[in-house]
Amino acid sequence: MPHSDGAGVIDMVGDGVPSSRIGERVWIWNGQWQRPMGTAAEYIALPEAQAVRLPVTTDFAAAACLGIPAMTACQAIHLLGDISGKTVLVIGASSAVGHYAAQLAVIGGAEVIGTVGSAEKARHALGAGVKTTINYKTEPVAQRVKELTAGRGVDAIVDMDFSSTIQLLPDGALAPHGTLVGYGSNAYGDTPVPFRTLLFSSISLRFFLVYDLAPVDRQMAIKNLTDLLANGRLSHTVGARFALDDIAGAHEAVESGKVVGNVVLDLP
Known part of the structure; x- marks a missing residue:
């Protein structure tokens, strides 16, 4: 807002x-x-x-x-718990929130992968400590995540658009027992979720509104x-x-x- x-x-x-x-x-x-x-x-x-x-x-x-940006990032990383030694995917790593989330995740000891939409935004994300970027406009995100994590998927996702990110889970972008923390969505109506994937991979979904912490x-x-x-x-x-x-x-x-x-x- x-x-x-x-x-x-x-x-x-x-x-x-x-x-x-x-x-x-x-x-x-x-x-x-x-x-x-x-x-x-x-x-x-x-x-x-x-x-x-x-x-x-x-x-x-x-x-x-x-x-909004820094406090949202702070709460998102807080909800992930101890991320030292883990891999975190930050959706929109060059965005206002994502840039802070990437920094906080790195400070917390995580390795960060970030999605971006251009070469300029990739450079910006890398400057925040992101190790590898994925251009979501030209690359298959879930496939690239699996390639970067030896097929396992990331331990956590910090998500700015739940309506699209939830679609990555059936393809293995998030590892079993992983956590997705969401703070926004491009579709604020009902969004279908892959219940079987969530259940059999013991995945946790966490949401929050920064205005109402x-x-x-x-x-x-x-x-x-x-x-x-x-x-x-x-x-x-x-x-x-x-x-x-x-x-x-x-x-x-x-x-x-x-x-x-x-x-x-x-x-x-």
């Missing part, structure tokens, strides 16, 4: 919020979730918890990429991201920047699908 994320400086605080927070650099999550207005503005008023202290080593443009998961993601930012362990990709007055151009850039990385708005 656009206009959910952002970063800036606290200008005023309400009752019950320490005045010491005025002037604090922060990043924002769920800025427009269940609200008519969001972060595409000069000012936004939010509950205190939704303004998270930003380490001085991270600039505002990078911080504006955290709320359980409080304990939200706090864990915030802590993990804060630690990683403070230690300079995450790279961020701002693919394009627009002035607030050119917000239409920013939306058109996102819709074009040509920008590699996040599109952010700069305030005057």
Whole structure:
């Protein structure tokens, strides 16, 4: 959802919020979730918890990429459990979420395979630590996954499009006792699932909505991201920047699908 994320400086605080927070650099999550207005503005008023202290080593443009992309990646990797020594397939490894998910999986000790849609996006994914990329437009994904894993399939999949990724499972892309974590789908109606494959391979499906994380998961993601930012362990990709007055151009850039990385708005 656009206009959910952002970063800036606290200008005023309400009752019950320490005045010491005025002037604090922060990043924002769920800025427009269940609200008519969001972060595409000069000012936004939010509950205190939704303004998270930003380490001085991270600039505002990078911080504006955290709320949905980085937190989604954080929760997806968290739901996989211990991935040290395992192989993880990141669907859309050059996407905003996928770029963070690949980095977090590598930090967690996994070997990452990523699907991409072009040579440029492959280079971007490799820069995040992905070991091998698969061009889903020109290569049979399940077949390539099996070739890369000696026929076994990957241990886990981080999935941005459940409606297409679920079709890879009957062809052995996910190893027995593997886990698919999904955070989106291009088809939000009913999606058939290969029940026999899921059952006889003991496959786990995990889903979540980043806007509606359980409080304990939200706090864990915030802590993990804060630690990683403070230690300079995450790279961020701002693919394009627009002035607030050119917000239409920013939306058109996102819709074009040509920008590699996040599109952010700069305030005057």
